[in-house]
Amino acid sequence: MEAASVRAGATTERRRSKGVPERRLAVMMVAPSIILIAIVAVWPIIYAIWLSLHEYSVRVAGLSRWAGSFGLRNYSTALQSSDWHAALFHTLIFTVVSVTFELVIGLAMALAMHEAFRGQGVLRTVVLVPWAVLTVVTATMWRTMFVSPYGFINTITGAKTVWLGSEPQALIVIIIADVWKTSPFMALLILAGLQVIPGEIYEAAKVDGASTMQRFTKITLPLLMPAILVALIFRTLDALRIFDLPFVLTQGQNGTSTLSTISQETFATNRIYGLGSAMAVLTFIVVMIVSFSYIKFVGGNIRGLAEE
Amino acid sequence: MASVATAPQTTPAEPEVAQKKPKVARPKTPWWMWISVAAIVLFCLFPFYWLVNISLKTGNDLQSSSLIPPNPTLANYKAIFQNPDFTKALRNSAVVALVTTALALGVGSFCAYALARLKLRGKFVILGIVLTISTFPQIAIAAPLFKLWSDIGIFNTWIGLILPYLTFALPLSIYILVSFFKEIPRDLEEAALVDGATHFQAFRKVVVPLAAPGLATAGILTFIGAWNEFLLAVTLTSSSKARTVPAAIAFFTGATEHEVPFGSISAASVVISVPLILLVLLFQKRIVAGLTAGAVKG
Numbered sequence: 001m002e003a004a005s006v007r008a009g010a011t012t013e014r015r016r017s018k019g020v021p022e023r024r025l026a027v028m029m030v031a032p033s034i035i036l037i038a039i040v041a042v043w044p045i046i047y048a049i050w051l052s053l054h055e056y057s058v059r060v061a062g063l064s065r066w067a068g069s070f071g072l073r074n075y076s077t078a079l080q081s082s083d084w085h086a087a088l089f090h091t092l093i094f095t096v097v098s099v100t101f102e103l104v105i106g107l108a109m110a111l112a113m114h115e116a117f118r119g120q121g122v123l124r125t126v127v128l129v130p131w132a133v134l135t136v137v138t139a140t141m142w143r144t145m146f147v148s149p150y151g152f153i154n155t156i157t158g159a160k161t162v163w164l165g166s167e168p169q170a171l172i173v174i175i176i177a178d179v180w181k182t183s184p185f186m187a188l189l190i191l192a193g194l195q196v197i198p199g200e201i202y203e204a205a206k207v208d209g210a211s212t213m214q215r216f217t218k219i220t221l222p223l224l225m226p227a228i229l230v231a232l233i234f235r236t237l238d239a240l241r242i243f244d245l246p247f248v249l250t251q252g253q254n255g256t257s258t259l260s261t262i263s264q265e266t267f268a269t270n271r272i273y274g275l276g277s278a279m280a281v282l283t284f285i286v287v288m289i290v291s292f293s294y295i296k297f298v299g300g301n302i303r304g305l306a307e308e
Numbered sequence: 309m310a311s312v313a314t315a316p317q318t319t320p321a322e323p324e325v326a327q328k329k330p331k332v333a334r335p336k337t338p339w340w341m342w343i344s345v346a347a348i349v350l351f352c353l354f355p356f357y358w359l360v361n362i363s364l365k366t367g368n369d370l371q372s373s374s375l376i377p378p379n380p381t382l383a384n385y386k387a388i389f390q391n392p393d394f395t396k397a398l399r400n401s402a403v404v405a406l407v408t409t410a411l412a413l414g415v416g417s418f419c420a421y422a423l424a425r426l427k428l429r430g431k432f433v434i435l436g437i438v439l440t441i442s443t444f445p446q447i448a449i450a451a452p453l454f455k456l457w458s459d460i461g462i463f464n465t466w467i468g469l470i471l472p473y474l475t476f477a478l479p480l481s482i483y484i485l486v487s488f489f490k491e492i493p494r495d496l497e498e499a500a501l502v503d504g505a506t507h508f509q510a511f512r513k514v515v516v517p518l519a520a521p522g523l524a525t526a527g528i529l530t531f532i533g534a535w536n537e538f539l540l541a542v543t544l545t546s547s548s549k550a551r552t553v554p555a556a557i558a559f560f561t562g563a564t565e566h567e568v569p570f571g572s573i574s575a576a577s578v579v580i581s582v583p584l585i586l587l588v589l590l591f592q593k594r595i596v597a598g599l600t601a602g603a604v605k606g
Contacts, residue, residue, distance in 0.1 A: 025507050026426035030434065033419035033478060040449075041441045041475040047452040112344040119345060125592045126352045132584040133356060134536045136554040137577040141359040144570050149371040150362065180355060185599070192600035241445040244538040248558050260447040260539065267451050268543050280451035284444070291443040295436060305486050306423065306431035 045284065052278035074278035084279065087262040090171060090255060095239040098178045102235055103228070105179065106186025111220075113187065114194045124191075127184040135181065139248035142177040167255035174245045174256055182238070186231050193227025194220070233294040240287050259283040356581070363574035370571055384575035394576055396548040397556035401580070404469045404552055405534035411470070412477035412530050413523060420485030421511050425497070435486070442479035446539040449475055454543055464546045472544070473534050480533060481526040484598050488522025489515060525598035528591055532584055553580045 020028070053071030078084045113123050130138070145151040146163040154161060163169045197220065205215050243260035246252050252261035263283060267276025362370070363384050364377040372378060388394045423431050449472050457463040492515060500510040516523070541555040548556065553576070560573050588595060 020506070020508065022427050022507055026422040026428035029418040029422035029426070030428065032415045033438075033482060034434070036415060036474055037438070037441055037478060040471050041444060044449045044452040044456070044472075045444070047456060048448055051452055051455065108344075109348055112341070112348060116341060116345055121592070123345065123348060124596060125589060126349050128588040128592060128595060129352050129356060129585060132532065132588045133581050134538075134554055134577075134584070136538055136557050137359070137581050138355075140557065140573055140577045141355045144362045144574060145355065145358055149373060150570055152358075152373040152375065155373045180351070184352060188596055188599055192596075237443050241447065243447065244554075247538070247542065260445065263447050263451060264539070264543060268454055273451075273455055277451045280445075280448045284448035287443065287445045288440075291440060294443065295439055303432055305490060306435050 048277045048280055048284075051273050052281050054274050074274045075282070077275055078278050078282060083257065084262060084282075086255075087252075087257040087259055091240060091242065091258040094171065094175060094178070094242055094258065095236060098175045098182075099232065099235045099239055101175070101179045102183045102186045103232060105183040106190055106231070107228070109183065109187035110190035110194055113191055124188070127187055130181050130183075131185045131188075133181065135244040136248055138177050138181045139245050142173060142180070143249055146173050164250050165254060170250050170254040170256045174242075174249055177245055177249070178239070178242070182235060186235060189231040189234075190224065190227055193224045197223045229297060230294075233290065233297060237287060237290055237294060240290060241283070259286065359574050360578055362570060363578050366571055384571040385579070388572050388576045388579065391572070393548045393551075393556055393560075394553075397551055397553045398580070400466065400548075400550055401535060401552040401554075403466055404473065404550075405531050407466070408470050408473040408477050408534040409527050409531045412474060412481040413527055416478050416481035416526070417485055417516070417519075417523065418511075420482045421489055421515060423482070424486045424489035425494075425511075425515075426507065435483075438479045438482050442476060442483070444475060446472075446476075446537075450540050450543040453540075457544055463544060464550045466550055468544050469537075469540060469550060469552070472540050473537060476533055476537075477530045481530050484526040484529065485519070485522055488519050488525070491522075492518050521594060524591065525594040528587055528595060529598050532587065535580075535584065 052074050055073075109127065113120060113127070116123060133141075143151075143164065146153050148154045148162075153159075153163075161169055163173050201219055201223075202215055205219060210218065241260055242258050243264065246256040246258055246261050247264075250256045252258070252265060257265075259279070260283060263276050263279035265276075266272050266279055270276075358375075361375065361377055364380040364382070365372070366379075366381055366383050369378050422428055423435060428434075453468075453472055454463075457468045462468040496514050496518070497510045500514050501507070505513070535552075536554065537552070538554045538558075541552045542558060545551040545555060551559070557573060557576055557580075560569060560576070
């Protein structure tokens with residue numbers, strides 16, 4: 001096997017004798033990216049783990065003492081802190097609720113766009129607007145809609161709710177903002193899945209007398225499942241990392257702290273590097289668990305790309 | 309934030325969709341179709357309209373919560389362009405996003421070509437790593453870099469942002485470019501190789517020009533990702549020297565401390581959204597192809 005591939009390589013390389021040998025060229029072309037990724041992504045994570053094992057705060061004299069209990073004290077502090085529990089809880093609620101709504105709205109939008117014979121191009125452009133609007137801008141626009149006296153929402157509904165100042169209303173506003181921004185993205189992923197379902201299947205089902213509902217549940221949904229799953233896992237990954245919306249809308253107050261905001265507050269605002277890094281590493285672990293299911297799922301796709 | 313998503317087994321094959329519709333009399337569009345189209349348009353565009361509406365109001369009009377500005381004025385726009393914090397932030401954002409995009413495309417296209425075409429062991433592993441990196445939570449990078457950048461003196465600088473931005477920009481462009489390079493027919497390269505070109509020449513002279521749409525797609529998505537990035541921008545900068553627009557907007561304060569300047573914040577928000585909305589209008593097809601063939605988030 002090994003010998004065979006080497007021999008095959010040798011014959012092609014004899015034909016293409018000029019320049020650097022193919023395999024070496026390949027390594028040279030891949031190397032800069034790999035080195036950069038190692039420097040900017042892998043090394044910081046390792047450093048974060050190192051920091052998380054130390055009492056590393058500007059407030060503590062002797063800056064880098066090994067945190068007790070095998071250096072795991074920061075982790076036990078984080079895992080026992082009610083603030084961190086609250087952040088974990090808000091993150092999970094946010095993730096489940098927003099991703100569910102995004103899926104339902106995204107699916108509905110995708111189906112409508114798929115059916116729309118006219119104006120599909122216009123719709124696709126329109127749908128990209130929320131996706132292209134910056135998250136910070138998204139936060140600003142929803143804040144100006146909900147906050148009295150600027151916003152119209154209380155004026156129209158006659159409510160006196162202090163949306164961003166109360167729990168759980170603040171989290172609800174954040175969820176609404178996120179659903180607005182990312183449902184269209186979900187719709188586009190699902191639409192791509194819809195467009196590869198061959199129309200003949202529907203024709204055949206029609207001939208066999210299947211109702212619209214049956215065609216949807218027996219053909220569309222099952223064939224759409226792979227696209228939906230990818231979109232779901234991908235959105236879940238993103239939702240677990242949520243930071244911008246709570247930071248801009250409430251600074252993580254009023255029941256909106258998340259895994260990312262609490263960690264950032266701990267190391268950047270309070271300068272407790274060790275504990276903050278431990279919280280960042282915990283977030284990393286939570287995200288990576290979901291990430292591996294994602295990678296596993298699109299693994300076949302990467303294998304396709306990696307084929308010679 | 310921006311990283312990689314893939315719809316399995318979907319190829320960026322838009323022309324097919326167009327070809328599928330021969331000139332048959334189209335069925336009449338039912339009424340509910342128009343309603344759902346209108347609903348989608350309203351859902352997507354109304355909040356942005358509201359923002360523009362707010363940005364055209366000043367003084368007491370801001371508190372009127374009316375859907376049309378009673379006395380529309382560009383005062384807020386004039387004000388933000390006279391605010392050095394905002395203009396410097398615009399410059400910072402432009403430099404950081406453009407350099408990040410250029411680096412990611414330059415370095416990434418080599419890597420992507422090798423992965424798409426050349427003989428190399430461990431391609432699957434490399435692509436797996438690239439995809440994994442793209443899912444890293446930014447917070448796990450921000451925490452250590454917050455300290456490290458201060459220690460080595462690149463805290464609050466452009467390069468201090470560009471480097472960590474590569475953690476999402478590079479995987480994103482590699483992933484998109486690999487799928488685009490794969491689409492290019494091999495024959496052209498083979499022909500160049502037979503004519504005596506080296507692999508590198510074939511890449512530079514044949515593949516890169518043919519992959520221009522792919523490069524544009526990867527470039528647009530990377531640029532949008534960098535332009536939008538917030539967590540690192542907020543954490544790794546401390547003044548208008550390097551602070552990008554998203555971070556600057558988050559720190560905007562009014563003339564008095566208790567007054568949030570919604571008018572100018574809205575104007576600034578509209579201004580930084582314009583380049584992205586233009587990109588979307590001009591390159592809608594490319595962006596959708598990139599999103600579904602191999603990429604982003606957002």
